[in-house]
């Protein structure tokens with residue numbers, strides 16, 4: 001910006017290149033601030049959910065579409081495998097979109113010329129959602145740490161990763177706020193599978209009726 005202000009960049013084409021960099025950097029900074037604000041509020045338990053019946057099938061399709069272009073550029077396909085009669089979940093739609101966007105963004109970022117599958121099936125009082133990729137995988141030693149804020153893994157392996165290591169910390173907080181659960185399995189060089197469980201709407205109604213404790217630990 002200083003160079004532009006001082007008139008040191010000559011020619012419109014050259015100036016456009018600088019504008020493009022400024023635009024990208026500003027977007028990135030704006031995302032970072034949004035993520036930081038979200039995480040601070042989540043950790044202070046200051047986020048309230050606006051829960052309604054959510055059609056996961058529709059949300060998964062929407063999120064997959066958002067990353068379609070980026071995946072195409074990396075010659076990676078995004079497949080959707082969702083049952084027609086998937087039960088609705090009881091969740092904050094906007095937050096579920098945020099969870100799936102973070103997971104799919106990672107899958108696309110860390111996969112070249114591969115396949116990403118987004119799956120959803122009923123599983124007791126939950127819907128089980130999986131985002132599975134055939135990308136670079138995560139070393140076993142890092143698997144515990146990926147949920148920590150600012151954890152970014154090996155910088156050499158993912159040198160093009162411009163993220164700040166906040167995505168999965170936010171995902172974990174949001175899943176837990178929904179009384180759900182998330183886990184990860186990965187094999188270096190083969191790929192990664194994130195599995196999350198979100199409560200179905202019937203499960204919630206039963207719990208209110210019977211007063212049973214509502215815990216996803218049966219799935220561990």
Ligand SMILES: Nc1ncnc2c1ncn2[C@@H]1O[C@H](COP(=O)(O)OP(=O)(O)OP(=O)(O)O)[C@@H](O)[C@H]1O
Nearest residue numbers: 106107110137146152153163164165166167168192
């Ligand atoms: N699908 C995946 N394949 C391989 N590595 C992954 C995958 N998802 C996450 N990781 C590893 O976990 C780290 C943390 O992920 P997280 O989403 O929290 O941060 P980020 O993607 O680096 O940055 P941000 O999400 O803030 O843009 C990543 O930097 C990467 O090393």
Ligand SMILES: [Mg+2]
Nearest residue numbers: 106163167168
């Ligand atoms: Mg991320």
